[in-house]
Amino acid sequence: MKNSLPIRPKERFLVFGSPAIEDAEIQEVVASMKTGWLGTGPKVAQFENDFRTYKGAKYAVAVNSCTAGLHLSILAAGLQPGDEVITTAVTFCATVNAIIHAGATPVLADIDPVTMNIDPVQVEAKITPKTKAIIPVHFAGRACDMDALCEIAKRHNLKLIEDCAHAIETEYKGRKAGTFGNFGCFSFYVTKNIITGEGGMVLTDREEDAAQIKMLGLHGMSKDAWKRFGDEGYKHYKVVECGFKYNMMDLQGAIGIHQLQRIEPYWQRRQEIWQRYNEAFANLPIGLPADPEPETRHAYHLYTILVDQAKAGISRDEFLDGMTAENIGVGVHYLSIPEHPYYQQTFGWQPKDYPKAMAIGRQTVSLPLSAKLTDKDVKDVILTVKKVIG
Numbered sequence: 001m002k003n004s005l006p007i008r009p010k011e012r013f014l015v016f017g018s019p020a021i022e023d024a025e026i027q028e029v030v031a032s033m034k035t036g037w038l039g040t041g042p043k044v045a046q047f048e049n050d051f052r053t054y055k056g057a058k059y060a061v062a063v064n065s066c067t068a069g070l071h072l073s074i075l076a077a078g079l080q081p082g083d084e085v086i087t088t089a090v091t092f093c094a095t096v097n098a099i100i101h102a103g104a105t106p107v108l109a110d111i112d113p114v115t116m117n118i119d120p121v122q123v124e125a126k127i128t129p130k131t132k133a134i135i136p137v138h139f140a141g142r143a144c145d146m147d148a149l150c151e152i153a154k155r156h157n158l159k160l161i162e163d164c165a166h167a168i169e170t171e172y173k174g175r176k177a178g179t180f181g182n183f184g185c186f187s188f189y190v191t192k193n194i195i196t197g198e199g200g201m202v203l204t205d206r207e208e209d210a211a212q213i214k215m216l217g218l219h220g221m222s223k224d225a226w227k228r229f230g231d232e233g234y235k236h237y238k239v240v241e242c243g244f245k246y247n248m249m250d251l252q253g254a255i256g257i258h259q260l261q262r263i264e265p266y267w268q269r270r271q272e273i274w275q276r277y278n279e280a281f282a283n284l285p286i287g288l289p290a291d292p293e294p295e296t297r298h299a300y301h302l303y304t305i306l307v308d309q310a311k312a313g314i315s316r317d318e319f320l321d322g323m324t325a326e327n328i329g330v331g332v333h334y335l336s337i338p339e340h341p342y343y344q345q346t347f348g349w350q351p352k353d354y355p356k357a358m359a360i361g362r363q364t365v366s367l368p369l370s371a372k373l374t375d376k377d378v379k380d381v382i383l384t385v386k387k388v389i390g
Contacts, residue, residue, distance in 0.1 A: 014380065016329030017191030020266065020372040021255075028254035040218070043253035048201070050260050055176050057184070057203040059210035062253065063217050066165045066187035066200040068246035070098035073183035073202055074133065076212040077159040079104045083132040087163075088118035089336045089357035091137045095163050096337055099135070107131070108337060108349060113356045114290050116140065116304070120148035127152075133159035138167035138177050140333070141193075141299025142292065146172045146180050153181070161185065168193050169267050171297035178203045188252070193266060193301055193371075194259035196252035217246035266371035270300040273369055273378050277303055280382040284389055285311045287363070302333050305385075306363040312389055316363050322388035328381055329368060336361035 032043060044062050052060035063069045074085065081103040087095050089108040099106040109122035116139045123134060134153055136144040153160040160181030164170065168186055170177035178184025188199035204210050215221065220243025274289075281288055287306030292298040307316040314322070323330045336357035338349035351358040368381055 011327075013327045014329050014368055014377055016331050016366070016368055018370055018372050019190055019192075019195045020262075020370065022258070022262070024261075025255040025258040028258055029251055032250050032254045038251050039249055040247045041250040041253075043250040043257060044248050045253075047196075047248075047253040047256040047260070050257060051186075051201050052203070054260060054263070055178055055184075055203055057179055058205045059203065059207060061202045061204075061210050061213045061217065062248035062256075063200045063202060063213075063246045064198055064248055064252075065094075065189070065246075066163070066185050067094040067098055068217065068244070069183075069185035069200040069202040069213075070095065070135070070161065070163060071101050072213045072216050072244070072246065073161045073185055073204075074099060074102035074104060075216060076204075076209050077133060077161065077182060079132050079159070082130060084128060084130040085133045085135055086123050086126050086131060087135040088137050088139070089338060089354040090116055090139060090334055090360055091163065091337065092165070092334060093337065093340065094165075095135060095137055096343065104132070105130070106347070108354060108357075110354045110356050111139075111360065112145075113360060115142055115144075115293075116360055117142060117144045118149075119356075120145050120152060123149065124152055127156055127158075131156065131158060133161060135161045135163055137163040137165070138170050138299075139302075140289070140304055141166045141170055141301035142290075143167070143170050143172035143177055143296045143298075146175075150180055159183075165189075165192070166301040167299050168301075169263065169297060169299040173295045177299075179205075182206075183209070188256055188259075193270070193299060194256065194263055196248070196256040196259070199248050199252045199256065216241055216243045219243045219245065262371075267300065269371040269373075270369055273373060274300050274303055276378055277367065277369075277382065281305070281385065284386065285313070286389065300369065302331075302366045303369040304333055304364050304366050306360070307365055307389075308363050314389065316365060319365060319388055323365075323384060326384045326388065328384045331366035333364055333366045334361060 048060045083104045085099045085104045086107045096106045112119045162181045162184040164178045165187035167177040184203040186201040188196040220241035222238040307319045309315045338351045
């Protein structure tokens with residue numbers, strides 16, 4: 001793996017989530033540009049097939065973001081305006097926005113404060129006659145309690161759509177995340193474990209659902225419309241639905257093909273960094289991530305610490321400012337959804353109604369965790385955390 005020479009934090013800013021980009025994907029992108037085929041084409045098809053094989057799924061459809069994948073999955077699941085979808089109070093806004101864009105009504109459930117994942121007991125409490133689906137989010141790469149969630153979904157005849165934006169490598173009791181529900185949606189955004197810059201993927205076991213997502217993701221045009229400018233000659237198409245512009249480009253697929261081939265060494269590197277953080281921070285007055293549960297595989301996407309001012313002697317925001325001043329990039333994953341003005345104004349949600357999500361959201365900080373990090377980078381992060389806390 002190629003890395004730039006390490007530089008001390010004061011001399012350069014350590015960008016949070018900066019991806020490892022290697023020569024193979026650069027050359028693949030160049031090759032795509034030389035062919036002139038930049039849009040959806042054969043490299044997207046190859047990436048779909050490679051990812052489907054990696055996950056052991058029947059069908060995979062590439063899209064331009066996980067958000068698009070969630071939106072299309074909700075539509076393909078047949079949800080109608082007024083139908084309720086239960087999701088977690090700790091997630092990126094895209095999870096909730098996709099529900100809104102699909103015309104459904106989001107309903108929040110509080111989290112388990114240890115795992116930071118949606119609490120199945122809270123899910124059960126939020127079910128009404130209008131509930132039609134659950135969207136669990138495998139937060140930070142940790143698998144949700146899929147036994148409980150699948151049982152709830154089956155008992156109440158609900159669709160299950162997994163938000164796997166953090167969970168490419170995640171497994172639960174020998175089964176890969178994204179293969180439990182009706183749909184599994186993944187992200188290849190620039191900060192993710194493998195990247196295409198922007199991009200996403202939807203997994204499903206039903207051919208008709210895959211076809212529906214592919215059609216809706218390309219303007220609602222009939223099958224293989226992307227081939228209409230290919231060397232096989234012009235292909236007529238029909239617009240059969242009012243669709244969206246959600247397709248992935250070959251330039252993105254070209255990156256993903258090679259990123260996916262290195263998924264295991266990248267995962268091993270992040271696991272190593274995770275363990276170094278655990279050892280280094282064991283005696284600090286901060287909350288560390290819980291160990292992975294038995295019979296699961298953590299994707300090690302986010303290393304999220306909790307800074308409680310009463311224990312640490314410094315507020316979370318003071319910690320953020322301190323790290324940034326030392327040229328270490330950090331993230332906040334996430335303020336709880338009810339903290340945001342739009343959702344308060346639109347749905348009347350208040351943080352105090354989701355106390356566990358509120359507490360986590362106000363204390364959380366994500367430290368750099370990327371296969372690109374050098375040993376020197378990791379050491380700089382550790383020393384800076386100790387300095388800022390100390």
